[in-house]
Amino acid sequence: MRSYSQLTTGPPSPATLALTTVPAPSPSPTGTSLLLRITHAALNPIDLHLLLNLPAWLPFRRRPTPGFDFSGVVLALGPAVPASSGIKVGDRVAGSLGARQVALGVGSLAEYISVPVGLVAKVPDGWDGGQAAGGMGVAGQTAVLFARTIGEERVKGARVLVNGASGGVGVLLVQVLKGLGAGWVVGVCGGGNEGMVRGLGADEVVDYGGEEARGEGGLEGVLEGKFGGEGRFDFVLDCAGGQRLFERSVGFLKEGGRFVSIVGGRSQGVVPFVRNKLRPVMLGGTPRRYDLLAMMPSGEQAEVMKGWMEKGVVKEVPVDSEWVMEDVIKAYEKLETKHAKGKIIVKVAA
């Protein structure tokens, strides 16, 4: 079986990946697992995070295959897969693997994988495998988590700012917000992506690299100027990582509004989380509610995305580019630029 593994020599990076042969999973899955023939995988920044930062002693480093998102065809069911799952041999399914499975070196960039049935949902009719992997994997499930965190009822009529609206999560989140009835959605992205983000339903777009945003007041000054006072937002959803955005959010986020971020990591994350969440206002804290989300993949969240794709809440999964397995290093190099326009897909097999 072919999969992408990281070579044990050389510094960790996408460039040290290699197409390798590894033993295929058992043709008879155990317990509640499914054996899948993968047709497509989709890439996420977390893949790079694991490739670059996991310590050498973890199994991921010994025989690692990266990749969380998948879509594929069910070849066999474990004996404990409940009939209530509705999953049969031959079904097309998609979802995201759990972090433990990927950290153990059994990611989705492989021809065959074994996946717990609780992590998959069926691919909606009319959607191809690439869009399903991109839409029902990490990015789509994160959009579900955002909607649940806010509360679907509170989305209706709300004014929402999405920072990073042109990325994998942002392109889905903008559609979800508008589809669930948000009153006014403003997307922040690079200038070249304005048309795409408007096409996904954003009512207004702000270019974080535009002339005004490069001025003294920065992006935050632009937002305060355009959306201050009565125009302030109910929610600021950060998919790009803006500590300054939070610290200056008083100017464009209502009192009682919420700043919800998904961006963590070594330089952002724990420190801002503690500071943003716990520092009292009298000690310089920002007087706005701050939440940092961590998405745990599940078939139930993939199912919600499936429903939204069927109902037209999500009308498209913008695909930045689709690559064949042999070119997966180039696909990761594209991801590494942090300027993908939507999802990066790898076609594993037909």
Ligand SMILES: NC(=O)c1ccc[n+]([C@@H]2O[C@H](COP(=O)([O-])OP(=O)(O)OC[C@H]3O[C@@H](n4cnc5c(N)ncnc54)[C@H](OP(=O)(O)O)[C@@H]3O)[C@@H](O)[C@H]2O)c1
């Ligand atoms: N906590 C969680 O559970 C969770 C889940 C999923 C993702 N994440 C994290 O969320 C982030 C976004 O994920 P993704 O899949 O959407 O990433 P992505 O596809 O790589 O998208 C990155 C986007 O960020 C935009 N961007 C870059 N610099 C920016 C700036 N200064 N201001 C505003 N936008 C900027 C880019 O827009 P332009 O090309 O237009 O410049 C690009 O479209 C990543 O850090 C990821 O690790 C966290």
